[in-house]
Amino acid sequence: MLPYASVQDAETAIGRSLTAAETLWFNYSATKSDYFLYCHNILFLFLVFTLVPLIYLFIEFVFSKNIIPYKIQPKVKLSFADNLNCYFDVMRMFLLVVGPLQLVSYPSIQMIGIRTSLPLPSLLEIISQLVVYFLVEDFTNYWIHRFLHGKWGYEKIHKVHHxxxxxxxxxxxxxxxxxxxxxxxxxxLGPAMVPGHMITFWLWIALRQIEAIETHSGYDFPWTFTKYIPFYGGADYHDYHHYVGGQSQSNFASVFTYCDYIYGTDKGYRYQKKVLRQLRDGLNGDEKQNGESHAASAQDNKSE
Structure with a gap:
């Protein structure tokens, strides 16, 4: 809850006029507790888990013929009922685990110093903190993911996801x-190392889940802006990890690819890509050779 009775009090305290965004934040959060604001994560996660995959599902069923070239495993097609069953399983986990965890974890947010106060962070501050959060999460997640692909971790826990x-x-x-x-x-860990504003924390939680949904979408669209993020893995990169399955010792990274490259756990993926390139080049070469042969045959027929 903000310690100001009015916008004028807030402006006096920070020594300048509030921006439009800060005025909106004041009007919304001034009378709400920090705990209530933190619990917004539950709503945001519910919306992300519901709406973002629904966009992919809508595209798949309405524009299936147009997007089939971008489907990574085109022979596999799950029904609408299969998608719905998966959603209900996720929502059950959301209600039993994710939601309650959010409700009881607020003391940790207080401890690390996530703030709700004015002034709001600048755009540069938000972006720089989000970059740190993604890098820290990606590195830590890489090693946990590798552990979960050990015999015990996979059989007891991780095989559900696969x-x-x-x-x-x-x-x-x-x-x-x-x-x-x-x-x-x-x-x-990232917010604990570089604590910021509650708005930055909301964005981090939402963006991380949106990224996870994109990499699990099953589609490698060439126009997605994530193609321009350095070392970003994406759907094709992570899809290989699921395709290989439990025996996979490749592509453990959750967001970026540098850990897999440094520690040599992307060799299977790179070998597969190399083989596929060679096959494509061979097919194109054969087609070109066949085309030249047909042209030569036609020329011979004309000569006769």
């Missing part, structure tokens, strides 16, 4: 309850 060998958007948060709790640690 039930979808051809992932879909709704399956991004689909996992064993223990995995949901364990992977909450990397998401918390």
């Amino acid at each position: 039930e979808y060998t051809a992932p879909i958007g709704f399956a991004a948060p689909y996992a064993h309850w223990a995995e949901v709790l364990i992977l909450g640690i990397p998401s918390f």
Whole structure:
């Protein structure tokens, strides 16, 4: 709750006029407790888990013929009912684990110093903190993910997430309850190291889940802006990890690819890409050679 009775009090305290965004924030949050503001995460996660995969599902069923060239595993097609069942499984985990965890974890947010006060952070501050959060989460998640692909970790916990060998958007948060709790640690480390404003925290939680849904979407669209993010893995990169399944010792990264490259856990993926390139080049070469042969035959027929 903001310690100001009015906008004028807030402006006096910070020594300048409030921006439009700060005025909106004051009007919304001035009479609300910090705990209530923190619990907005529950609503944001529910909306992300519901609406973002639904966009992919809508595109798949309405524009299926147009987007089939971008489907990574085109032979696998889950029904609407399959998608719905996955969503209900995720929502059950949301109600039993994710939501209650959000409700009881507020003391940790207080401890690390996530603030709700004015002034609001600048755009540069928000972006720089989000970059740190993504990097910290990605590095930590990489090692936890590798552990979960050990014999014990996979058999007891991680195999639930790998039930979808051809992932879909709704399956991004689909996992064993223990995995949901364990992977909450990397998401918390970045804000703990570089605490910021509650708005930045909201954005971080929402963007991380949107990224996870995109990488599990099953589609590698060439026009997505994430193609321009350095070292970003994306859907094709993570889809390989699901395609190989439980035996996979490749592509553990959650967001970026540099850890897999440094520690040599992307060799299977790079080898597959190399083989596919060679096959495509061979087919194109054969087509070109056949075309030249047909042209030569036609020329011979004319000569005769």
